[in-house]
Amino acid sequence: MTCEGYKTRLTWGSSDTASSAGGGIVLKPVRPPRQKSKSLRDSRTRPVAESVDEEVVNLPDFSSIPSPDDLDLLCLQFEAFSEGLPDEEVSQRLMDSFTTIGWQTITGRAGHDTMFKSDILPLCQDSICLKHACLAYQASLDIDTSHMTPLYMQSALSNYLNDLENPSMLCQDVTLATGVLLCSINSLYIWSPLLKGLHGVLQARDLLNDPQRPPVANHLLEAVGLLDIPFFTLNRITPSLEIWKSYVQPHKHSGIEQISGIPYSLMNLLANMDSTTIEQDLLQWPGELGDEFAQIHLWEAFRLAGILHSRCLADHDQDQTTSSRVNISTEILRMKVFASIQAIIGIGTFNFRLSLARAILYPLFVAGILAENAQEQQLTRVAFQYIMQKGQEGIEQIIMDIVAKVWKNGKGGSEASKLMIATEATAELNAEIHLY
Structure with a gap:
């Protein structure tokens, strides 16, 4: 694939240097050299633990390319897909699904229509x-259409890089x-370099x-x-730009964030999951008023999963004797x-709030990888089945396979x-897989 428009003005530079009024975006490479890794493969039909040695889709080996730029790497992921775009009838059918149902899986968790729908x-x-980005997202939701995702992604990414070069x-x-x-297209690809743009x-x-x-820009x-x-993404390859901490957290302390459906006050804590006081901070979170009980349960799941997640992170850096853990066992937190x-x-939330079904993925993943007995593992499987309703399993099946691999290889x-x-x-x- 040739990403048109990427060859002239999209240059590397200091991240502290804002783009000039008449120029394109100036980016800085942020990805450290990666270890040699295996090609992307479709593992929807088999557990990760059993499929890691089988190649289904052969993509370029990024480690063999001398110092690839971040956006070059994004382009390279779609070189293997040279088919033309699906016909207009297929595209229209996908777009109709996205405008009626699909968009609800990425926003609307606050319980009301959002700017995504209206603006x-x-x-x-x-x-x-934007249309092809929407089509790529919708195609990724269903195993029967997921093969179209890279085709729409190829077009959307190429046009997007052109737009980054166009001052207007x-x-x-x-x-x-x-x-x-x-x-947001949670397919099996590297996406975090786009955050720099x-x-x-x-x-x-x-x-x-x-x-x-302006409201939409905000x-x-x-x-x-x-x-x-960074804590919501598995295998994040670029460092966080700390956009939430720097530009959202200082100004938002109450109310519910539209996209995630999580109160700002709770999200501010989760954005600081590597803080040495995070367990106490999450335990002392006073809560927020919600419109329905399902929201309260969701916030509680995120709050407690945040404590579990922080223990996974703290385990890397400090001995348990110096840890700031509170006196609540991991088992109790998991069960909660x-x-x-x-x-x-x-409650039956999934019958009328598709957005909340996707929202439980993060706490389900955190509790799931730490599940230590058959009962907890069965609870994990059942919850994943609810998310993967009507065969629209998408990335969720792959995440479930990853959880199963942790059970197999991480016991004890x-x-x-x-x-x-x-x-x-x-x-x-x-x-890179994001989990919310």
Whole structure:
């Protein structure tokens, strides 16, 4: 694949240097050299533990390319797919599904219509780039259409890189929206280098430090900030730009964030999961008023999963004798997470709130990799089955396979070692997987 428009003005430079008013985005390579890893493969039909030695789709071996640029790496992932785009009838059918149901899997968790539906979806009418990003996302949701995802991704990414070079496009919300959606397509590929371009667009528009940001631009900045929180991504290969900490957290302390459906006050804590006081901070979180019980259960699942996750991270760096852990066992925390997830399922939330079904993925994954007995592992499998309803399994089946690999290879190991097994399994797929 040739990413047109990427060959001239998209240059590397200091991350602290905002783009000039008449120029394209200036980026900086942030990815350290990677170890040799295996080609991307489709493991939807078999567990990761049993398929890591079988290649189904042969993509370039990134480690064999001398110092590839981050965005070059994004392009290389789609070189193997040379088919033309699906016909208009197929595209229209996917678009109809996205505008009615698909968009709800990435936003709307706060319990009401969001700016994505009212302000961003209409932009597809005049932007082939955003439209193809939407089609790629919708195709990724169903195993029967997932083979079309890289075809639409190829077109969307090429057009998006052209837009980054076009000064007139940098000031338009559609460019931000396209970049956000390209990062949100939870398929097996590397996506975090795109955050650098999004950060550059925000800089070019002087949105980062503007207290009077237009509502849609503010919504998109928060979306970029959420994607940039590193703890929600398996095998994140680029360092966090700390967009949430720097530009959202200082100004948002109450209310519910639209995309994640999580209160700002809780998300601010989760964005600092590597803090030495995070367990106490999460335990002392006072909560927030919600519109329905399912929201309360979801927030509780995230809060407790955050404590479990912080223990996985702390295990890497400090001895348990110096840890700031509180006196609550990991087993109790796990069961509380499962109880919250089971409550959401029991309420019947999935029958009318598809967005909440996807929302439980993060706490389910964290509790799942730490599950130590047959009962907890069965609870994990059942919850994943609810997410993968009607055969639209997408990435969730792969995540379940990764969890099963942790059960097989991490039995008796520390919390940190189990998270590491999951991370390494994702790295073997040449992928970054976000979990919210």
